[in-house]
Amino acid sequence: MVVGCQHMELLKAKGLKSTQARRDILALFNERHTLLRAEDIFAKVKKKGTDLATVYRTLETFEEQGIIRKVDVRSGSDVYELAGHHHHHIVCTKCNIVEGFNDCNAEDISSMLLKNSKNFNVIQDHSFEFFGVCKSCAKR
Amino acid sequence: MVVGCQHMELLKAKGLKSTQARRDILALFNERHTLLRAEDIFAKVKKKGTDLATVYRTLETFEEQGIIRKVDVRSGSDVYELAGHHHHHIVCTKCNIVEGFNDCNAEDISSMLLKNSKNFNVIQDHSFEFFGVCKSCAKR
DNA sequence: ATTACAAGTGCAAATTATTTGCATTTAAAA
DNA sequence: TTTTAAATGCAAATAATTTGCACTTGTAAT
Numbered sequence: 001m002v003v004g005c006q007h008m009e010l011l012k013a014k015g016l017k018s019t020q021a022r023r024d025i026l027a028l029f030n031e032r033h034t035l036l037r038a039e040d041i042f043a044k045v046k047k048k049g050t051d052l053a054t055v056y057r058t059l060e061t062f063e064e065q066g067i068i069r070k071v072d073v074r075s076g077s078d079v080y081e082l083a084g085h086h087h088h089h090i091v092c093t094k095c096n097i098v099e100g101f102n103d104c105n106a107e108d109i110s111s112m113l114l115k116n117s118k119n120f121n122v123i124q125d126h127s128f129e130f131f132g133v134c135k136s137c138a139k140r
Numbered sequence: 141m142v143v144g145c146q147h148m149e150l151l152k153a154k155g156l157k158s159t160q161a162r163r164d165i166l167a168l169f170n171e172r173h174t175l176l177r178a179e180d181i182f183a184k185v186k187k188k189g190t191d192l193a194t195v196y197r198t199l200e201t202f203e204e205q206g207i208i209r210k211v212d213v214r215s216g217s218d219v220y221e222l223a224g225h226h227h228h229h230i231v232c233t234k235c236n237i238v239e240g241f242n243d244c245n246a247e248d249i250s251s252m253l254l255k256n257s258k259n260f261n262v263i264q265d266h267s268f269e270f271f272g273v274c275k276s277c278a279k280r
Numbered sequence: 281a282t283t284a285c286a287a288g289t290g291c292a293a294a295t296t297a298t299t300t301g302c303a304t305t306t307a308a309a310a
Numbered sequence: 311t312t313t314t315a316a317a318t319g320c321a322a323a324t325a326a327t328t329t330g331c332a333c334t335t336g337t338a339a340t
Contacts, residue, residue, distance in 0.1 A: 074267075090260050092259075093264065104249060112243070113230060113270060117230065119239050122272045122278060130250060130263050132262045
């Protein structure tokens with residue numbers, strides 16, 4: 001499966017120069033559909049000479065362009081995933097394994113919220129994350 | 141309204157020594173029912189000689205004891221609120237003003253999740269935060 | 281009350297995560 | 311090709327949090 005071209009298309013569409021680092025990082029998010037931290041990405045791209053600062057700058061740019069989004073999973077460092085699809089997670093509080101899901105009733109709740117809120121009339125986004133203990137960790 | 145004694149009771153009940161810093165920090169969380177960062181707390185207690193490191197250690201201890209909980213609101217630093225009541229938030233992405241709410245259908249969703257999940261059979265907790273633009277910020 | 285000792289604290293230094301300044305390189309438009 | 315704004319590497323700076331250690335203090339037992 002050749003995806004390199006798709007990556008270049010996306011970058012061009014967003015008005016971003018197609019560089020090695022950006023293509024690699026985009027590829028990583030597409031291969032592994034998991035949550036990634038700057039350090040995880042750096043571990044994969046440093047052999048090609050990409051700097052950690054570039055990883056951070058790329059994550060910032062991608063987030064601004066709506067290519068990726070930050071996920072609140074109570075981890076020490078910022079964690080990202082591909083954006084564009086509605087998605088939430090259950091995170092194991094012992095081993096941090098993550099499972100995704102997308103069925104949530106956020107629309108119902110947010111319309112109710114807006115009805116009752118005295119400060120807000122626009123909701124852009126939400127984060128809905130569950131925390132639990134996964135089956136393997138539960139066996140100990 | 142005298143609450144000092146209540147604070148001492150709670151600390152004793154949790155097996156924690158009743159110290160100046162702990163009483164002050166507990167009082168802060170009880171007065172202001174808002175989200176607090178270590179720095180916010182430090183600003184209030186440093187005049188009494190309490191160190192920032194102690195603030196961090198106290199927050200950790202209180203969280204372990206279930207007195208406070210960490211809230212995921214995409215802020216640079218960790219943010220806490222009193223625990224013990226089910227609570228979620230809408231945060232303004234411009235000015236960070238926060239409004240609370242507690243009505244969410246998390247039980248429905250979590251039971252559905254557990255039914256479908258291959259990795260999890262225990263859910264302990266969840267975080268459900270909305271992000272939007274508040275009315276004052278919307279006027280600009 | 282006094283004592284004893286673990287628990288708690290202040291202070292400074294160490295870590296970790298992230299950001300920034302600047303000189304150099306490079307993708308892509310002309 | 312040439313041009314140039316955008317992107318990068320490197321090193322240093324900043325921000326948030328944690329830790330080691332010697333000193334202090336709350337509290338349980340005397």
